[in-house]
Structure formats: C-alpha cells, structure tokens
Amino acid sequence: MSRRRRFAELRAARGYSQEEFAEALAVAASTVVRWEGGRATPRPHQRPRIAELLGVTLPSLEALLCKEQPVEIAALADTPPLVHGGDDDMKRREVLGLLAVTGALVALPDTGEAAARGRTASMLLESGEALHRSLWQVYTLSDSKQVVFPAVRAQLDVMATGLAETRTAGDRARLSRMTADLYQLVGELFFDANRYTDAAQCYTLAANAAYSGGDHDLWACAMTRHAYVELYARRAHAAQPLLAAAFRIARRGDDTLSTRHWVAAVQAQAYAAVGDLDACNRALDEAEQVHALDGAHSHNGGWLRFDGSRLAEERGACYLQLGRPDLAEDALAAALARPLSLRRRAAVLSDLAVLGAHRRDVDQVVHYAEQALGLADRSNSGFIGKKLDGLRGRLAPLMSDGRVSTLDHRIAALPRTA
Known part of the structure; x- marks a missing residue:
C-alpha cells in the first residue's frame, strides 16, 4: 500500500471527507486531493494540525509524506545531498539568505505596538515548538541527515513571515527562541555536510536569537x-x-x-x-x-x-587523543556494546581502528575500519568521512600491508560533500 493511500485511508477512518478535512485545515479541497495523490506535500507549519486530525504522531506523519522508495534503499534520503553542484549551492545560498532575514527580524527592537498578530505567527506560536521537536527527531533517527533539509528550509521561510507579523514582546521572545532552535538544526545540517564556516554562522545567530528570547x-x-x-x-x-x-x-x-x-x-x-x-x-x-x-x-x-548515554564513547575518544590507549580501550568497548545510531557507531569503530593503528595491529585496524566504511557508504555522512580521514593519518607505518593500502584508497574515494 502506498504511503499517500494510507494517508487518505486514515483521513476517511477518522470520519472526514476531503472537503471536511480541508475545512478543518483552512485549505482548499483540491489541496487535500493533491496531497493524497502525491502531487503536493503539506507545509511544515500545517503538519502538527494534520497529525492531530489523523490521530498520529508527527514522526509517523512525516513517514506517510515521504516519497516512495525501493525497499533496498528505504533507509536512505530521497533528497539530494545539501551541497553537490550548482543547484545545491543555490539552495545553500537561499538558506543563508533566510538566516540573514530572520536574524535581522530577531534583532529589530520591539515596536511596542499591540496590534493583533498575523496568521502565520499565530500558527507558529500554537504548533511551532512541536514541529521543531519533530524535525529534530527525524534528523536524529535518519541515517542520511540531509533528508530533513527541505522541511527545515521551508520552516525558515515560515519563521521569517511569523517574525515580521509579531508585535508583542512576549510573542517576539517565544518566536526568537523557536528561531534559535531552528538555527541550531540548520547548523547541524551544515556541519554534517562539512560546511563548517556556515555551521559556525548558524550557531552564532542561534546564540543571538536565544539571548533575545531570554x-x-x-x-x-x-x-x-x-x-x-x-x-x-x-x-x-x-x-x-x-x-x-x-x-x-x-x-x-x-x-x-x-x-x-x-x-x-x-x-x-x-x-x-x-x-x-x-x-x-x-x-x-x-x-x-x-x-x-x-x-x-x-x-x-x-x-x-x-x-x-554518549559519555563512554566520548571518554574513549578523549583518552585516545591523550595517547592513553590503555584507558581508551575499555571505554570504547563499553560504548560499542550499547545501542548506537549509525553515525555514533561509525565514530566508535573509527576510534577503535585508530587504537589498532597505535598498536600496529593490522588485524584490528582492518576489522573496525571495514565496518566503519560500510556505514559511511550507507549514510553519505561528511562526519563519518572526517572521522575516517583521521584514521588515514595513522596508516602510513602500516602501508606495506596490502589490506591497509586498500583501506587507504577506499577512504580517499568516499564521496565528499564539501
């Protein structure tokens, strides 16, 4: 059963016709028809209300709205990476422009006017925080982090409109906090794409917005x-x-x-x-x-x-950097025994491979690096690629072994997002 067909069945099961569903959402009935036919997708600010009407959680709704994918790649993003080629550079510039606009609106002084807030601001104040939690959850659970990028970019657009409509100091403070929240998520997306300067800019703007929001x-x-x-x-x-x-x-x-x-x-x-x-x-x-x-x-x-929950792996990484493999091994082994996200598991595996390189243990290097490479292939994450680049710097003394030289070439060939 297609996901959009399931969307329509949930709507019908809750007793709504397409016209009634559209009326509850203040949209045209033809819009609901396009949603259910897969020809359009609800805007981010509409989704909390849709989830409420359908009786599902926001993450479940996000899954229903995702494009259909072959089973063998269902865990990967259907969206192109954030920064590959001219089209994605244009998307990046659009996001940076929205950051500038929303940042300026956050920084503008309160006008002191008590006029009624606009419709977008009202929707944000009602459901924006729940939507942002949902976006973070999708980001956290996705192997390929860029899957959340289109929704985040659209929500930045909504935030710009909402901030422009807001008049009272209390509303401005709440929307400033929501903006700071969203900026941090945008920063995480840039960070995962190896766009470190862009990520730092997002975090700086987030700090300013959080200060404005108190x-x-x-x-x-x-x-x-x-x-x-x-x-x-x-x-x-x-x-x-x-x-x-x-x-x-x-x-x-x-x-x-x-x-x-x-x-x-x-x-x-x-x-x-x-x-x-x-x-x-x-x-x-x-x-x-x-x-x-x-x-x-x-x-x-x-x-x-x-x-x-990450302290074992973080402690292991610290001890490894301090040149104390004796302390690092127990912490990393304890971390690997825990349930980990794909990205965190790859980081621990990379650190264990580095530990093997420190000991000149080729078998350990190959064992853990092969697993980390497999996860890198699944996720296309710049973060994992960067961790494995750190391992490459330790492989020189072991390059006489053909397995190590093959690993080196495979790491070098990983797709890079920047």
Whole structure:
C-alpha cells in the first residue's frame, strides 16, 4: 500500500471527507486531493494540525509524506545531498539568505505596538515548538541527515513571515527562541555536510536569537555547538573561550536541565586536545553528574539532547587523543556494546581502528575500519568521512600491508560533500 493511500485511508477512518478535512485545515479541497495523490506535500507549519486530525504522531506523519522508495534503499534520503553542484549551492545560498532575514527580524527592537498578530505567527506560536521537536527527531533517527533539509528550509521561510507579523514582546521572545532552535538544526545540517564556516554562522545567530528570547540554556547550547566546530577543526585554543563562556551562561540556566554537563563533556574534549589529562578527567567527572538528574526531564531531545548515554564513547575518544590507549580501550568497548545510531557507531569503530593503528595491529585496524566504511557508504555522512580521514593519518607505518593500502584508497574515494 502506498504511503499517500494510507494517508487518505486514515483521513476517511477518522470520519472526514476531503472537503471536511480541508475545512478543518483552512485549505482548499483540491489541496487535500493533491496531497493524497502525491502531487503536493503539506507545509511544515500545517503538519502538527494534520497529525492531530489523523490521530498520529508527527514522526509517523512525516513517514506517510515521504516519497516512495525501493525497499533496498528505504533507509536512505530521497533528497539530494545539501551541497553537490550548482543547484545545491543555490539552495545553500537561499538558506543563508533566510538566516540573514530572520536574524535581522530577531534583532529589530520591539515596536511596542499591540496590534493583533498575523496568521502565520499565530500558527507558529500554537504548533511551532512541536514541529521543531519533530524535525529534530527525524534528523536524529535518519541515517542520511540531509533528508530533513527541505522541511527545515521551508520552516525558515515560515519563521521569517511569523517574525515580521509579531508585535508583542512576549510573542517576539517565544518566536526568537523557536528561531534559535531552528538555527541550531540548520547548523547541524551544515556541519554534517562539512560546511563548517556556515555551521559556525548558524550557531552564532542561534546564540543571538536565544539571548533575545531570554533562554540561557538554549544560548549555552548554541555556544557549545560553535565551540565544537573549532574542536573538529583541531583548533582547541579557539574552542576554549567559547566553552568557558558557555559554562558561565549555563550556570544561569535551569539547573534541572543537562546543559552545564554537556558543556563539561565538550570541555573535556578541548582539554584532551591540549594534552591536559587531569583537567579532562575533572570535566568528564562533571559531565557524569548528569546521571543524578531526572532523566525524563533533563533534556528535550531537540537542541538539548545530552543525557550521558554518549559519555563512554566520548571518554574513549578523549583518552585516545591523550595517547592513553590503555584507558581508551575499555571505554570504547563499553560504548560499542550499547545501542548506537549509525553515525555514533561509525565514530566508535573509527576510534577503535585508530587504537589498532597505535598498536600496529593490522588485524584490528582492518576489522573496525571495514565496518566503519560500510556505514559511511550507507549514510553519505561528511562526519563519518572526517572521522575516517583521521584514521588515514595513522596508516602510513602500516602501508606495506596490502589490506591497509586498500583501506587507504577506499577512504580517499568516499564521496565528499564539501
């Protein structure tokens, strides 16, 4: 059964004709006909209400709206990668333009007018936060992260309209927080596509929007993501002041949230990068305190996802960078034994392959690198490619082994998104 046919059957099962369904959504009946025929797709701001009418969750609705795909590639995105060729460069420029527009609207001072808000602003204030949580969930669960890009780009357009319509200070603050949330997701998409400068710009705008919205936790998370871009570029000295500021901001936030513990976890990586084992351990111990919080309410699954479940792999990566394979192996093995997303599993496998290279153990290198390459082929993720590039730098002493030279060539041949 096609997904759009299932969409129509759910509508009928809930007792709505196409005309009644259209009336409940304030759209033309012909629009519902196009949706069910697969000739059009609901806009992001319409989807929470559609999910409510159909009696399904937002992620389930997203699945119903996805284009049909052959079974063997159903786990991969039907959308082209974010940055491949001129057409995608144009899409990227459009997104950057929307960032500029929404950023300007967030920064404009409150007019003090009490006029009624516009229709788009009202819809955003009613359902925008739920939609953004849904987009984060799709992003988190998708092997290929770019699958969420079209919906995010469309939602940026909606945010620009909503911000332009908003008059009261309270509404502006809420929409500023939603904008900061969305900016961080756009930054994650750019980061996964190896567009690090674009990602950093998104996180800077997110920090400014969060400040305008009066949310310290959201602000600290944007600063931390910006710092992570610098860490990933092996610029720990540039990351450290960002993280220090983020930690100070987080301490002014909600102490029931995990924000300050996430900042500490990223600080541990910065300390590892400069070779400070003691400071790294202190930061990791601070991060571990997240387990003392109420796990059900310490994060929101969107812009704040830190729950401590990644600490084993992060500890292993830190020890590996510090040149302490004796400490790294147990942590990485413990991480690999846990349920992991495709991208996280590839990162742990890459680190275990690096550990094998450190020991000159070709069998270990090949065993783990082959698995990581398989995951890279499935996801087309720039993040995994970058992790494997780090392994390539350790392979030179082992290149006399044909298996290692083959690995080197395969890593070099991975598709690059930038």
